[in-house]
Amino acid sequence: MPAKNYLKAEQKEKLQKALKEEENAEIRERILILLLVNDGKTQAEIANFIGCGQKKVSYWWVHGDVENLESLKDKRMEGNHRKATAKYIELLLETVDKEPKDLGYEFGRWTAKSRNGER
Numbered sequence: 867m868p869a870k871n872y873l874k875a876e877q878k879e880k881l882q883k884a885l886k887e888e889e890n891a892e893i894r895e896r897i898l899i900l901l902l903v904n905d906g907k908t909q910a911e912i913a914n915f916i917g918c919g920q921k922k923v924s925y926w927w928v929h930g931d932v933e934n935l936e937s938l939k940d941k942r943m944e945g946n947h948r949k950a951t952a953k954y955i956e957l958l959l960e961t962v963d964k965e966p967k968d969l970g971y972e973f974g975r976w977t978a979k980s981r982n983g984e985r
Contacts, residue, residue, distance in 0.1 A: 870906030877932045878904060884935055896926045896938040903927050 873881070878901070885897045895916060902912045909927070913920045931937035950958075966973050 871904060873900075873904045873932060880935075881932060893935075893938050896930055897935075899923055899926045900930050900932060 881897050881901055885894055885901065888894045888897065895918070898916065899912055899922075902915065907915070909920045909923045912923045916923070926938070929937060961969070962976055966976055
């Protein structure tokens with residue numbers, strides 16, 4: 867582990883600001899790891915405090931670059947693109963406004979499972 871307060875004041879301020887402004891919870895957790903390392907906490911203490919594994923703390927302590935906060939993103943975050951295009955959503959909304967029988971279906975109304983599992 868590095869010595870306590872290994873970050874420069876500007877680096878620490880940058881991380882603290884990013885911690886407050888970042889929307890992604892995983893990125894905030896990684897920023898918090900770097901700040902806690904700077905406070906002199908051990909990997910075990912950080913893992914216990916955050917509620918994650920020591921491997922995760924160790925990984926982000928090594929791979930998280932304070933000068934490049936983009937380093938706190940992982941490859942999985944890059945590929946999460948929206949599957950439904952605006953054109954598809956528009957067509958879907960137009961379709962559900964029509965009666966199913968008008969489109970050649972045998973049933974008389976659209977049904978869908980709600981979030982609580984009821985129809």
